[in-house]
Amino acid sequence: MPEADFQRIQREFAAHIRDPARQPAPADVAPRRMATYRELFFNNIENFIATGFPVLQSILAGERWTALVEDFYARHRCQTPLFVEIAQEFLAYLGAERGPRPDDPPFMPELAHYEWVELALAVAEAEVPPLAPEFETNxxxxxxxxxxxxxxxxxxxxxxxxxxxxxxxxxxxxxxxxxxxxxxxxxxxxxxxxxxxxxxxxxxxxxxxxxxxxxxxxxxxxxxxxxxxxxxxxxxxxxxxxxxxxxxxxxxx
The missing domain is CATH 3.90.930.50 (Outer Surface Protein A; domain 3)
Structure with missing residues (x-):
C-alpha cells in the first residue's frame, strides 16, 4: 500500500526530531516550529536520563553529556512506552549499542548500572521481608x-x-x-x-x-x-x- 502523505510527514517528522544532523526536516513544517518541537522532545528525554543518572551527568557535564544523550536519542529504539523505564533503556544502550569510546570514562558502564539499581529499587513493587521475633536472639x-x-x-x-x-x-x-x-x-x-x-x-x-x-x-x-x-x-x-x-x-x- 502506498504511503499516505500524512504518514510520510509523520515519518520525516520523527526522524528529524531524533537525529536532526542527519535527517532533513519535513518540507512543509516551518523551521521555527520544528525547532520548538525538537527542543521540547529532547529536553524531556534528557531530563528523565539526568534524573536517573545524576552522578554520571555531573561528570560529563556540558557538551559530553549532551552528545551522549543525543546519540542515545538518535540510535536507540525503546521497547517500553513508560517514562519510568527510560533509565533501563539508557542502560541497555550503553551496554549493547554504544560500545567503548575514547572519551568515555572507563567506569561509565558500571557507574550507570549502580545508579540505575538505585532507581529500580526506589520504584520496585515489593516489601521488606519480616523477621521472626526471636531472630535477634538466635x-x-x-x-x-x-x-x-x-x-x-x-x-x-x-x-x-x-x-x-x-x-x-x-x-x-x-x-x-x-x-x-x-x-x-x-x-x-x-x-x-x-x-x-x-x-x-x-x-x-x-x-x-x-x-x-x-x-x-x-x-x-x-x-x-x-x-x-x-x-x-x-x-x-x-x-x-x-x-x-x-x-x-x-x-x-
Missing part, C-alpha cells in the same frame, strides 16, 4: 530469605565513591562488593560488604530460602575455613546486622 535458628529489595552487587570500580572529584582511571586490585537495598522506611541505601558477606547473600539469591546454619556451613566449605564454628559465630553477627537493615528476612516470621 539468627542461626531460622530459615533465611533475601529481600526482593536487596541486590548484592560486585563491581570492578568503587562506584559508590565516584564523582566529579574522584574519577579512577584503573580498577583497584580487588572488586567492590555492595548490597543496595530499600529499607522499611522506603529509603534506598547501600552498604559495602566483604567478599564473604557478598557470597553469603548470593547463596541466598541463588538458592532461595535456606536454613542459616546450612548457608553458613556452605560458605565455610567454599572458603576452606579451618574453623567452621568460627564462621557460624561471625556469621550470626553479620545476619543480625543484615536483618536490622531489612536485607534478609525469615520465612517463619
Amino acid at each position: 539468627p542461626l535458628a531460622h530459615t533465611l530469605r533475601l529481600s526482593e529489595l536487596a541486590w548484592p552487587l560486585a563491581y570492578g570500580y568503587p562506584v559508590h565513591l565516584i564523582g566529579p572529584d574522584h574519577q579512577p582511571t584503573e580498577p583497584p586490585a580487588r572488586p567492590t562488593c555492595l548490597v543496595v537495598y530499600r529499607d522499611a522506611e522506603d529509603a534506598v541505601r547501600f552498604t559495602e560488604v566483604n567478599p564473604a558477606t557478598y557470597r553469603l547473600l548470593t547463596l541466598l539469591e541463588e538458592n532461595g530460602p535456606t536454613p542459616a546454619v546450612d548457608c553458613l556451613t556452605r560458605l565455610a566449605e567454599e572458603l576452606r575455613h579451618p574453623d567452621p564454628a568460627a564462621v557460624l559465630a561471625f556469621g550470626a553477627e553479620i545476619l543480625r546486622d543484615l536483618g536490622r537493615r531489612g536485607v534478609v528476612g525469615t520465612v517463619d516470621a
